[in-house]
Amino acid sequence: MTKRLLLFSFLIIMMTLTAGAQKRWRDQVIKDMQPAILERAAWAKQQQPETITAYSCARSAGGVHDFYSEGDYWWPNPVSLDSPYIQRDGQSNPENFVAHRQAMIRFSRVMGALAAGYMASQDKTYLEQALVHAKAWFVNADTRMNPNLRFAQAIKGRATGRGIGIIDTIQLLEVVQALRIMEKAGMVPAADLAAIKSWxxxxLTWLTTHPYGKDEMNAANNHGTCWAMQVAEFAVFTGNDTLTRFCIDRYKNVLLPAQMANDGSFPLELKRTKPYGYSLFNLDAMTTLCQILSTPKDNLWKFTADKVKTISKGISWMYPYVKDKSTWPFAHDVMYWDNWPVAQPFLIFGAAAYNNNDYYKTWLRLDHDPQVEEVLRNMPVRNPLIWL
Structure with a gap:
């Protein structure tokens, strides 16, 4: 009994210390960023809901409520324009249909900005407006999206949808984080909350049982990381402890040991045609997983795989190339090289986890409101305040 009491007391102390550390950094972000946060919140407050039902594509095999997108790096075959598309890795085809993804990115930006505005001001009218958007996407029969991604990342002449398309819903991460804040503030009516959690x-059932979901879960690179990141956030929101535990175990036993080299780099991302952007992206996803899942009892920020691999090493490896990109020793990205880095979430999460002011200062000076679509789609965490 004495050992149990000691363990319980230790956990209470650790929880208090962890919460205190997060609060200190949260307060610092508000102090340094409040005008910009409230400016984005004011913009978001003026936006009206716009879901995927506002846009359609004749090439979609789904219906009006089905999310549809087309693979970014697939192009018409110059030999025969009627033949199946061919791949150009890293080179986005501007003619492909991405309107649904753009609508979801807009939804994410609005919800994240409104939740951050509330946290910076305690003005609940921001959350009232956020509820209007959430109901449009998940509750209202005329405008809601179906809870699957069967038709994402299609390829003309090859596939009506692919598991790789699941990465498109990383844009729902800040939507759900905003919903968690709204729930805690008592700003979601019980019926609406039940409907949204049911969605x-x-x-989650589709993500974990459909062949597309299973394929994406087993992806060896950033796609596997992003599958776990989504499932973790959605599982925490819906109270699915089984899937939460699954994601913790997957981070420890699969993602970190399989993807990270002993020096802290991600070799599979460095092999791509956009090695800098993908290295940033995967590190952001890994650290977001740690932010979502870490508890005082199971702190992923301190976990070590294969005796040498830690997320802190991953941050330490990438940080010099964010502080001074000119020192990057690998190939430059084939597209969007000049648009990175921005205020990467791994910097602020790392600052809070390791009390590192250098990370924070670098994060503070970078662009917090990027407008380039490639950056937006690969930066689902744009409002770190709501994660602290």
Whole structure:
């Protein structure tokens, strides 16, 4: 009994210390960023809901409520324009249909900005407006999206949808984080909350049972990381402890040991045609997983795989190339090289986890409101305040 009491007391102390550290950094972000946060929140407050039902594509095999997108790096075959598309890795085809993804990115930006505005001001009218958007996407029969991604990242002449398309819903991360804040503030009516959680429970079932979901879960690179990142956030929101535990175990036993080299780099990302952007992206996803899942009892920020691999090493490896990109020793990205880095979330999460002011200062000076679409789609965490 004495050992149990000691363990319980230790956990309470650790929880208090962890919460205190997060609060200190949260307060610092508000102090340094409040005008910019409230400016984005004011913009978001003026936006009206716009879901995927506002746009359609004749090439989609789904219906009006089905999310549809086309693979970014697939192009018409110059030999015969009627033949199946061919791949050009890293080179986005501007003619492909991405309107649904753009609508979801807009939704994410609005919800994240409104939740951050509330946290910076305690003005609940921001959350009232966020509820209007959430109901449009997940509750209202005329405008809601179906909870699956069967038709994402299609390829003309090759596939009506692919598991790789699941990465498109990383844009729902800040939507769900905003919903968690709204729930805690008592700003979501019980019926609406039940309907929204039911939507995400259905989507979790699809993500974990459909062949596309299983394929993406087993992806060896950033796609596997992003699958776990989504499932973790949605599982926490819906109270699915089984999937939460699964994601913790997957981070420890699969993602970190399989993807990270002993020096802290991600070799599979460095092999791509956009090695800098993908290295940033995967590190952001890994650290976001740690932010979502870490508890005082199971702190992923301190976990070590294969005796040498830690997320802190991953941050330490990438940080010099963010502080001074000119020192990057690998190939430059084939597209969007000049648009990175921005205020990467791994910097602020790392600052809070390791009390590192250098990370924070670098994060503070970078662009916090990027407008380039490639950056936006690969930066689902744009409002770190709501994660602290």
């Amino acid at each position: 995400f429970s259905e989507y």
